Amino acid sequence: MKSKSVLHRWLQSLQAAKFNWILPLIGLMGLSGIAFFWQLGYSGLVDETEPLFAEAARQMLVTGDWITPYYNETTRFDKPPLIYWLMAVTYQIVGVNSWGVRLPSAIAASALTSLSFYTLWRYVQARENFQQRFLSDPELHEQTNQRRSDQSRLFHPLPWMGAALIALSPQMIAWGRVGVSDMLLTSCLGSALLAFFLGYLESDPQGSQGYPDKNLIALKTLRRCHISSFWYLLFYWLIALAILTKGPIGLVLPGLIVGSFIVYVGSWRQVWQEMNPILGLGFITFMTLPWYILVTLANGKAFLNTFFGYHNFQRFTQVVNHHSAPWYFYFIVVLLACAPNSIYLPVALLHTKFWQRRGWSRQPRWQQLKLFALVWFLGTFSFFTISVTKLPSYIIPLIPACAILIALFWSETILQVDGASRRGSGKVPRVLSSSQKALTILLKASLILNIIFLLLLAFASFYTVNWLGNDPDMPDFSRALGQSGFVIKAGLTWLLTAGIITV
Structure with missing residues (x-):
């Protein structure tokens, strides 16, 4: 009983005006941390596009030319400079690595x-x-x-x-x-x-x-x-x-x-x-x-x-x-x-x-x-x-x-x-009521479709590695993805979500 009253007083203090910003800030930081920052630099650069941005930003630091983006001594006019500027700044803070390349995107999200x-x-x-x-x-x-x-x-x-x-x-x-x-x-x-x-x-x-x-x-x-x-x-x-x-x-x-x-x-x-x-x-x-x-x-x-x-x-x-x-x-x-x-x-x-x-x-x-x-x-x-x-x-x-x-x-x-x-x-x-009965029917149909959709996502996740095949540009990607366990975790997550909705 005493512990309950202590917890109640603590929650009341957190809801006071001067503490109103604390829990939202902590919650948003936790949400963003899980979604965007957790293991952000765990893997190397992917595809062919991310290295282009990373190198163009690095070239700005090397050459000191912050106006014209370059890649392999060739001008790169695909995009304006803001993303390169931000990457170059993060390079100076955390170093030239995959974390520095991706940090502007994570902060923006x-x-x-x-x-x-x-x-x-x-x-x-x-x-x-x-x-x-x-x-x-x-x-x-x-x-x-x-x-x-x-x-x-x-x-x-x-x-x-x-x-x-x-x-x-x-x-x-x-x-x-x-x-x-x-x-x-x-x-x-x-x-x-x-x-x-x-x-x-x-x-x-x-x-x-x-x-x-x-x-x-x-x-x-x-x-x-x-x-x-x-x-x-x-x-x-x-x-x-x-x-x-x-x-x-x-x-x-x-x-x-x-x-x-x-x-x-x-x-x-x-x-x-x-x-x-x-x-x-x-x-x-x-x-x-x-x-x-x-x-x-x-x-x-x-x-x-x-x-x-x-x-x-x-x-x-x-x-x-x-x-x-x-x-x-x-x-x-x-x-x-x-x-x-x-x-x-x-x-x-x-x-x-x-x-x-x-x-x-x-x-x-x-x-x-x-x-x-x-x-x-x-x-x-x-x-x-x-x-x-x-x-x-x-x-x-x-x-x-x-x-x-x-x-x-x-x-x-x-x-x-x-x-x-x-x-x-x-x-x-x-x-x-009345005029929105059709809306209620659509909602129920959406719930059923959601369960089916989640089951399809689970099935697709489990078999992703088999469907990827061998891409000559990324010959080790399929094997690395399978060894990471990510697809298994994704499939289990979709199955769990479908089960929760069904119950």
Whole structure:
């Protein structure tokens, strides 16, 4: 009894305001450590691409030329310099090794996971404030207060679910542990879009908690303007970093997503004034243009034709390096990239009710996170589906959107059903009543498909070594993979997960 009271007091102290940051920080560090940093430098460089990036970064240290990337004394204009700069910096800290090559990718993946956690935490905060201020039933007020004390924002499952879905996505784990530019681009793009939404939320003329409150809005306007300006500035800064990571896509893709979203909800005029895009574009130009000018002066048309012509325009309009695929290619990639949770994605997409445009336009901004994630997902998916050259890594930037959609769906549907059954209310939550019976059927079908999918993944894991064969470029890879025991552990993990879901 005494030990229980001591534990209770300890937990209460951790939930005090001054300790609020400790457990989330420890939890996120642990999650990122397992997903991205554990045994990061255990293996040598893989494939033919990672050594190209590693050597180009090393050449910058050797030659002192931080403008033009080189590989074997030949210019390498595939990507802008940011990934090489970061690798060169980590070389000076941890040495020229596989750990130094991959550290920028691991840090980038961790940063994206952390900002996703914060965004969902901010969503929970706004939702709870809305419930506190606008629930008129005293009994509901009491229930809300009880929930808030028992399950504080610190331990709310939604931010943790979203962060875990991102960090433990197979594709995030794979590319977060490889020294190429894809994860850095994903982090810059994903973090930029999250920063936009946070700025958008803080600028809500209805107030971040819900509907207009004339008594509070005058007092909070100045504070919200400062906060939203910070997030919008961070949005522009991250876009600039994305441009220095992979070129024009760093501006085109977030511009397409944000533009489509604000036009759909009918707030583009107001958001235009809030964001001050002319100043933002000037800031982006100030950060990115110097390198593009210097590398053009040093290399002339060779850079312009290779980088903009071949690696950007031709990759979008033609098949480059034999990387062609059918139109349905990314449906399969998304299914595998977010496995096993991708099975729930179709239901989560329908759960947004995106076709109810008028209803979405009337919602306070914090409630529009689900719609924003949908536009993020569809914008990224459509853009790269249209692209003629297709690679699995191209759509990594949509993984945070998938995670947010699935986490919100679970939070709003599955957890509500569980809560109702535990309280013994005997009432079916409105979210699953009448018009959403079809949605419930889809959810049950998704559970069955998820179990089947996990069993297929387990089977594929056990037989991976047999299917790989002998690649002349990596003659020892199949044997090394089998000896590592990784495929056996993966297969057992999929089987265990399928068993848990079945039970």
